[in-house]
Amino acid sequence: xxxxxxxxxxxxxxxxxxxAVASINRTVARPFTAQxxxxxxxxxxxxxxxxxxxxxxxxxxxxxxxAQQSGQTKEWAALVxxxxxxxxxxxxxxxxEQLRERVRFFKEQNRENDFYIVPEPVWLDKKFPExxxxxxxxxxxxxxxxxxxxxxxxxxxxxxxxxxxxxMSDTEVLAVGGEVPEFKPVGNWTAPYARYTPxxxxxxxPNH
Amino acid sequence: MxxxxxxxxxxxxxxxxxRQPFCAAGPVVRSRRCAVRVQATxxxxxLNTGLGFETMRDxxxxxxxxxxxxxxxxxxxxxxxxxxxxxxINPNLSMEELNACLQEFxxxxxxxxxxxxxxxxxxxxxxxxxxxxxxxxxxxxSCTAEFSGFLLYKELARRLKSSSPEVAExxxxxxxxxxxxxxxLNKALSDFNLALDxxxxxxxxxxxxxxxxxxxxxxxxxxxxxxxRYISIYRHLQRNPDNxxxxxxxxxxxxxxxxNRHGDFLAAxxxxxxxxxxxxxxxxxxxxxxxxxxxxxxxxxxQRTAFYEALGLNTRQFNQHVIIETNKSTERLFPVVPDVExxxxxxxxxxxxxxxxxxVQLDADNxxxxxxxxxxxxxxQERFASLLIRxxxxxxxxxxxxxxxxxxxAVQLAF
Numbered sequence: 149x150x151x152x153x154x155x156x157x158x159x160x161x162x163x164x165x166x167x168a169v170a171s172i173n174r175t176v177a178r179p180f181t182a183q184x185x186x187x188x189x190x191x192x193x194x195x196x197x198x199x200x201x202x203x204x205x206x207x208x209x210x211x212x213x214x215a216q217q218s219g220q221t222k223e224w225a226a227l228v229x230x231x232x233x234x235x236x237x238x239x240x241x242x243x244x245e246q247l248r249e250r251v252r253f254f255k256e257q258n259r260e261n262d263f264y265i266v267p268e269p270v271w272l273d274k275k276f277p278e279x280x281x282x283x284x285x286x287x288x289x290x291x292x293x294x295x296x297x298x299x300x301x302x303x304x305x306x307x308x309x310x311x312x313x314x315x316m317s318d319t320e321v322l323a324v325g326g327e328v329p330e331f332k333p334v335g336n337w338t339a340p341y342a343r344y345t346p347x348x349x350x351x352x353x354p355n356h
Numbered sequence: 357m358x359x360x361x362x363x364x365x366x367x368x369x370x371x372x373x374x375r376q377p378f379c380a381a382g383p384v385v386r387s388r389r390c391a392v393r394v395q396a397t398x399x400x401x402x403l404n405t406g407l408g409f410e411t412m413r414d415x416x417x418x419x420x421x422x423x424x425x426x427x428x429x430x431x432x433x434x435x436x437x438x439x440x441x442x443x444x445i446n447p448n449l450s451m452e453e454l455n456a457c458l459q460e461f462x463x464x465x466x467x468x469x470x471x472x473x474x475x476x477x478x479x480x481x482x483x484x485x486x487x488x489x490x491x492x493x494x495x496x497x498s499c500t501a502e503f504s505g506f507l508l509y510k511e512l513a514r515r516l517k518s519s520s521p522e523v524a525e526x527x528x529x530x531x532x533x534x535x536x537x538x539x540x541l542n543k544a545l546s547d548f549n550l551a552l553d554x555x556x557x558x559x560x561x562x563x564x565x566x567x568x569x570x571x572x573x574x575x576x577x578x579x580x581x582x583x584x585r586y587i588s589i590y591r592h593l594q595r596n597p598d599n600x601x602x603x604x605x606x607x608x609x610x611x612x613x614x615x616n617r618h619g620d621f622l623a624a625x626x627x628x629x630x631x632x633x634x635x636x637x638x639x640x641x642x643x644x645x646x647x648x649x650x651x652x653x654x655x656x657x658x659q660r661t662a663f664y665e666a667l668g669l670n671t672r673q674f675n676q677h678v679i680i681e682t683n684k685s686t687e688r689l690f691p692v693v694p695d696v697e698x699x700x701x702x703x704x705x706x707x708x709x710x711x712x713x714x715x716v717q718l719d720a721d722n723x724x725x726x727x728x729x730x731x732x733x734x735x736x737q738e739r740f741a742s743l744l745i746r747x748x749x750x751x752x753x754x755x756x757x758x759x760x761x762x763x764x765x766a767v768q769l770a771f
Contacts, residue, residue: 229771239684242587242616249613253465283771299456303620303627306688306757309771338677340669341591 224321225298226291227308228272230284235349236331238339240305244348263292265352268326276311283309286329291321322354403481407489409550417550419557420496425656427501429561430508430571434515437568440629442519451522453624458522460617461529469610470540479602480547490663491601492548499541503554505578506534508571526621533614544604569632572625573645576689579619581649581682587612588678592669599668623689627757633691634762642690643752650679650696651705651747658709659716676702687755691763695751704747711740 234240247263254261269289272280291313292298302310313321331346410418420426439445483491513528538554545551566574590608593600600606626632633642654675657664661671683696694701715736718729756763 233771239681242583242613245587245609245613246616249465249610253463256468287771296456296459299452300460300620303453303456303624304616306759307765307771338673338680339588339591340673340677341588341595 222293222318223295224291224293224313224316225295226266226269226289226311226313227298227301227305228269228279228283228287228289228311229305229308231267231286231288231328232284232331233307234288234290234305235328235346238337238343241344243305244344246304247352262294263290263297263352264322264354265289265349266291266322266354267324267328269321270323270325271313271316271320272311273325275316279309279311286326288328324354403484403488404549407492409489409492411550412553412556415546415549415551416553417492417496417545419500419552419561420493422562425652425659427497427504428564429504429557430566431511431563432508432566432568432571434512437512437571438516438519440568441516441523441625444519450628454522454526454621454628457617457621457624458526458529461526461533461621464529464532466533466536466610466614470536470607472540472543473603475603476544477547480544483548483601486662487601487666488548490660490666492545492550493660494663495541495545495548496550496552499538499545499552499554500557502534502538502541503552503557505575506531506538507558508575509534523625530618530621533618537611537614540604540607544602547602570641570645572622572632573641573690574649576619576622576626577645577649577682577686579615579622580685581653581678583612583615583619584678584681584685585653586615588674588681589667589669593667596668599666601666619685623757626689627759630760633689633756633760639692642686643692643694644748646683646686646690646693647747647750650682650694651708651744654679654705655709655712658713672706687753688765689757691754691756691760692752693755695753698751701747701750704743704750708740708743708747711736711743715740 234243250263251261253259266289268286269291272283272287272289289311290298290301290308295312298310302308328349333343337343412418422428441449443449509527509531513524513531516524516527542551542554586608590605590612593605593608632638657671657675664671664674679696683693686693696702715733718724718733718736721729724732754764756765758765760766
């Protein structure tokens with residue numbers, strides 16, 4: 149495969165200087181053209197096919213454990229913080245951009261969505277009463293079965309509490325215990341553009 | 357092809373061993389690559405007549421002269437960088453956040469995003485006169501900055517490959533992003549019939565030496581400030597589409613996510629080496645680099661206020677917003693940041709702009725003899741230096757990541 153890709157690169161209309169980076173077995177960034185050369189289209193299809201295969205294999209692998217152990221549920225990870233920080237801080241408008249981007253990415257990859265925003269999660273007080281005391285109210289949780297992505301979001305947001313949700317069913321994990329409050333614009337808005345319209349988060353709620 | 361690559365690598369090696377004196381001015385480091393060889397097929401476009409740009413050959417622009425404030429190319433002590441991330445030297449290095457970043461970069465969210473269409477060229481032809489000139493200058497600075505990051509990241513990837521393969525892969529994937537951005541910008545320049553010869557720049561530009569830990573502080577800041585600059589422009593133009601000169605800005609939202617993620621990786625690098633965040637030295641450098649980056653940007657942008665006004669922005673408001681938000685992002689990581697919301701902070705910066713404007717005007721005045729200009733500059737230079745010292749000692753805030761022991765935020769008990 150690597151050999152084929154390299155050959156194809158060389159013979160293609162746009163010769164990519166990056167073909168020599170063989171150790172990273174990934175598609176190399178290609179020159180941009182308004183009209184894609186034929187070889188690029190062929191290669192794009194090839195990559196798409198191999199990716200679908202990968203996704204199918206991943207799905208198969210995911211199915212096996214659930215078949216072997218009946219009642220096995222996905223493990224979720226959560227980041228918990230107060231609503232004002234998560235939704236109202238101008239800093240975190242980038243979260244809206246990231247979530248939109250991730251949804252677009254999942255669609256392109258034919259992957260199911262694996263994250264939600266859960267206002268006032270029921271499990272916080274019920275299962276983690278000590279941790280619940282550290283969180284100002286009203287609060288919100290960003291949850292996902294992709295723990296690596298949650299680690300990344302922790303790095304981005306920093307001022308959030310990370311909680312791994314073990315031995316909980318999907319229903320329990322997604323149980324909403326309250327609503328995101330309506331925010332009044334407070335403080336000094338310094339930007340040369342208007343705020344994002346409140347409610348951008350509704351599409352990410354579990355019962356949407 | 358292989359031979360060309362070998363020769364290129366040899367030149368890269370010889371270049372990186374040549375060290376330049378340390379330059380105290382803070383860099384605005386942006387990282388971008390371009391593997392695209394732009395082929396200018398159109399005849400010289402007379403829209404560029406009278407704008408004062410030199411060409412190396414038809415359609416290829418001579419690079420702008422390097423000054424204290426222009427984007428720089430960087431080299432570093434690669435052996436020392438290896439010591440920071442080598443698995444053998446640092447068996448206990450925490451990789452969790454670094455691996456999370458690696459997964460994000462492997463996802464390659466923008467793989468199919470930077471594709472041009474037929475509206476680009478016609479939009480470029482509608483930009484004329486003084487606006488065309490300042491827009492070309494903006495594209496050139498941005499492209500050069502992106503390309504400089506590409507070169508640095510690619511070299512870091514190459515050097516760290518054996519000692520720290522995950523970190524090396526991250527740098528390689530970041531150089532992929534930078535290459536796309538630089539390529540996209542250079543294609544834009546070719547619409548204006550003045551593409552850059554990036555290969556020529558690689559060989560002929562002056563490389564500034566920077567210590568590895570300075571690279572991490574400075575590059576973190578430049579990626580985050582790049583995010584806030586571009587996202588603010590994007591959001592403004594999204595709401596004011598008539599002010600968009602050229603379709604490039606439609607791609608800025610996705611572009612910005614690349615910038616933001618790059619900043620996050622550099623944050624993970626700093627958190628993996630807590631002594632870069634929780635020592636007194638770390639506090640001094642944190643504040644210094646913040647101020648260097650903010651002051652450099654503020655002065656640069658006010659020299660080019662016409663560009664921001666052409667987009668319908670107020671230069672001062674735009675800059676202050678970008679600095680305020682970048683500072684808030686940085687509060688989540690650096691142990692000390694300047695208190696930019698203290699009223700005297702921007703007053704000082706505004707005074708610096710005034711003095712800098714006078715210095716630039718004196719330089720441009722061809723009616724005065726050289727010695728007289730030098731004499732007239734002296735009080736302005738003294739004034740500038742005095743303001744700079746006052747900025748360095750401005751009010752500061754104790755902050756940092758909640759994950760770093762000893763940071764002011766770690767004692768925070770409520771989320």
